[in-house]
Amino acid sequence: MPAAEPVDPRSEEHTPAGTSIAALRAAIPLFIPAIPFGLVVGVAITDSAMPTAVAWSTNVVIFAGAAQLATVSLAATATWLTLVATAAVINLRHVMYSAALSPRFNDQPRWFRWIGPFFLIDQLFALTSVRTTLPGPVWRRFYLTAGIFYFLSWTTVVTVGLVVGSSIPVEWRLDVAPAIMFAGLVVLGLANRPGIVAAVVGAGVCLLALDVPNNGGILVGAVSGVIAGYLADVAEARRDDRLDTKAAR
């Protein structure tokens, strides 16, 4: 995801309308890459073992693309517990966003501290975490405008995918699209070498653990991958420290 450039504070500081327009202008480019993802989620809803209306309600109840896609596509093979646990693990990255933005929420009104986090998807985090120097009310308006924009456009795109997807023949094998989507998301999310270690170990262990009942292999793979990534990170930091000490001599 491209880093959003901090908007010139002068353009947003004065009028509420100006802030909202700036928020939309910043939000739209980041939404474009999410469009195919939304379409895939819509198609997956038509394929889902869940009733279509319930699968569609993930837009409003969950509002998190990866967790929605996992929920609707695992419904056929996973038990209730595995499904919920997998989505929970997928969402753990949001804890990082929450941690990073929490200082910015401290001086905000209570209603916003409760409602704001619902909209906290990757794109909104990317936009608002680089604008923390805006005055409180301006930042809040910026956050809510972009958040509501993402909520409405995401729901629209998924619904379009649902309508289009139900008229596409089974031979097109759109059921493979979620796996391709997740593989692409992994690659685009890789920022460093320990990330690659985490991904390879996660996939490898899940492959070995495919016979674990109730799709438990996902969790076994995920936990192994996180541990491997963490250890690789620690090892890399140690090595860098050693190199730094040598260079300093």
Next chain:
Amino acid sequence: MNTLPALAAVISVGMITYASRAGLIVFLADRPLPANISRALRYVGPAVLSALTVNLLAGGRGIDGVEFVEVAAVGVAIAVAVVARNLLAALAAGMVTLWLLLWLL
């Protein structure tokens, strides 16, 4: 999956999603995460998404569920994602590979 268990699953996932987004903002304002935890959290994304990819390829049928055409499509998508850094290009390349192989084989 019947309506009721499906709805229960969706609401549970929704509550967990909200909790992971709101937890630190609503309840633990101004208390930073321990460094070790945030270090480990960084690797949750790659680990769980790659495990999920493998699991979806198997489709609940163990190793027998992994089809060659699917693996090839995902492999091409990964290669395109590495080179182009673009999700749409990766998805398109993967699907086109899948269709070509299904047509050829």
